[in-house]
Amino acid sequence: MTQGVPVPPPLVRVAERLDVPLTELAALERCDPADLEALDTAIAMAQHAEDLEVRRSMRDAVRFVPAPLRRRVAAALFPADEPAETGAGTRAGAE
Amino acid sequence: MPEPGAPATPADRPDPAAPPALGDVAARLATRAELAKLAHELDLAPDELAFLADEPAEALRALRTDVATSLAARHEARLRRVAGLAGVLPPGLAARAAQQAGPVVGARVASALDPDDAVRLAGRLPLDFLAELTLSLDTAGVQRVVPGLDPALVTAVGRRLLDEGEHLVLGRLVSAVPPEAALAVVEHADPAALLQVALLVDDRSVLPGLVRELPVDALRTVLAACHDHGTETDALTLLTALDAPGRGRVLTCLASLPVEHRAGFLTVAAELGAWSEVLPGLPHVDDATLRTLLEPPAGPAALAGVSAAARAVGDTATVARLDAVGP
Numbered sequence: 001m002t003q004g005v006p007v008p009p010p011l012v013r014v015a016e017r018l019d020v021p022l023t024e025l026a027a028l029e030r031c032d033p034a035d036l037e038a039l040d041t042a043i044a045m046a047q048h049a050e051d052l053e054v055r056r057s058m059r060d061a062v063r064f065v066p067a068p069l070r071r072r073v074a075a076a077l078f079p080a081d082e083p084a085e086t087g088a089g090t091r092a093g094a095e
Numbered sequence: 096m097p098e099p100g101a102p103a104t105p106a107d108r109p110d111p112a113a114p115p116a117l118g119d120v121a122a123r124l125a126t127r128a129e130l131a132k133l134a135h136e137l138d139l140a141p142d143e144l145a146f147l148a149d150e151p152a153e154a155l156r157a158l159r160t161d162v163a164t165s166l167a168a169r170h171e172a173r174l175r176r177v178a179g180l181a182g183v184l185p186p187g188l189a190a191r192a193a194q195q196a197g198p199v200v201g202a203r204v205a206s207a208l209d210p211d212d213a214v215r216l217a218g219r220l221p222l223d224f225l226a227e228l229t230l231s232l233d234t235a236g237v238q239r240v241v242p243g244l245d246p247a248l249v250t251a252v253g254r255r256l257l258d259e260g261e262h263l264v265l266g267r268l269v270s271a272v273p274p275e276a277a278l279a280v281v282e283h284a285d286p287a288a289l290l291q292v293a294l295l296v297d298d299r300s301v302l303p304g305l306v307r308e309l310p311v312d313a314l315r316t317v318l319a320a321c322h323d324h325g326t327e328t329d330a331l332t333l334l335t336a337l338d339a340p341g342r343g344r345v346l347t348c349l350a351s352l353p354v355e356h357r358a359g360f361l362t363v364a365a366e367l368g369a370w371s372e373v374l375p376g377l378p379h380v381d382d383a384t385l386r387t388l389l390e391p392p393a394g395p396a397a398l399a400g401v402s403a404a405a406r407a408v409g410d411t412a413t414v415a416r417l418d419a420v421g422p
Contacts, residue, residue, distance in 0.1 A: 028150070032146065061192050
């Protein structure tokens with residue numbers, strides 16, 4: 001663990017991962033931190049699996065597009081400024 | 096709650112040896128159903144989320160919704176662009192592209208499509224693929240797309256899911272279709288499977304409509320199967336989701352079963368203190384049926400329980416009727 005970079009409690013990470021206010025998860029506050037850690041990991045893995053599946057499927061679908069249109073469709077589906085295509089921005093993917 | 100080991104008194108704690116009340120059992124069952132749905136969303140086995148087994152069902156439902164929303168939001172913009180492209184392609188070509196993309200992304204795109212385009216596309220997809228796609232279709236997607244589909248197609252997909260034991264997904268599906276379409280799906284279902292689907296419905300407000308339309312023989316078979324499998328408690332918790340005529344219908348079916356079946360249900364109802372949930376059904380039961388239900392061996396205890404429940408709410412008409420009809 002890097003000194004000076006505190007890891008947020010697992011419930012805070014779950015809230016951040018789901019992009020919801022912490023108050024929305026108040027019912028889970030009494031859970032054991034180790035269990036919440038496992039929940040956080042499970043959500044991260046589900047998000048990672050979703051990212052992989054979407055990217056794989058999109059590539060497969062683009063291959064199906066007739067050659068003259070393929071570049072244009074690929075550009076529409078994978079804009080250069082979208083981080084998900086490179087894997088960056090997929091927090092779960094980094095874990 | 097008292098600390099473990101603290102002395103319990105009748106005033107602050109129920110008798111630990113006493114069986115749980117129906118309300119507690121229903122709450123636990125609702126939590127169990129929500130845990131199964133959350134596990135499905137996270138691609139886990141339900142026992143991997145066992146630490147959430149004491150949480151209220153509403154909290155788990157909110158968490159499941161948050162998880163589903165977060166997954167759908169990750170590629171929302173991209174999937175909307177795909178939906179835009181799919182909407183302008185000839186349906187046959189869009190259907191081939193959807194199959195190329197696979198069922199998971201197909202489900203996400205279907206949720207983003209204009210419902211009319213989704214319905215057109217669904218008509219071009221093979222049944223196997225549609226059934227697979229339905230496994231990944233979230234509740235919002237089901238509600239947007241399924242009501243517009245040809246009922247025959249919904250029935251065919253539903254039966255395929257039933258054959259594959261996908262009760263959880265079926266519970267989502269039957270919540271989004273009219274009762275007649277839902278009944279067409281389950282009319283040949285194994286009674287135990289039918290009970291499972293009912294326990295897992297996303298929206299319990301559809302249950303009264305289903306019980307109203309379900310053929311008497313099917314309802315009777317479900318009740319008999321509950322007795323055979325010892326799942327009377329599950330059936331009784333579902334009673335709490337029914338309207339008064341639905342409860343009356345269940346009681347009427349129960350009265351037509353052999354005496355040992357009736358006694359099994361009434362004994363469990365007595366253990367759970369479920370008489371206040373039975374009471375609303377009585378005005379929808381005729382006197383002959385009521386007399387059958389109150390026959391020994393379990394009838395006298397049921398009579399005492401229901402009479403007490405009626406007196407507790409000041410229902411003097413029912414008390415008088417029970418006095419007149421009872422043994």
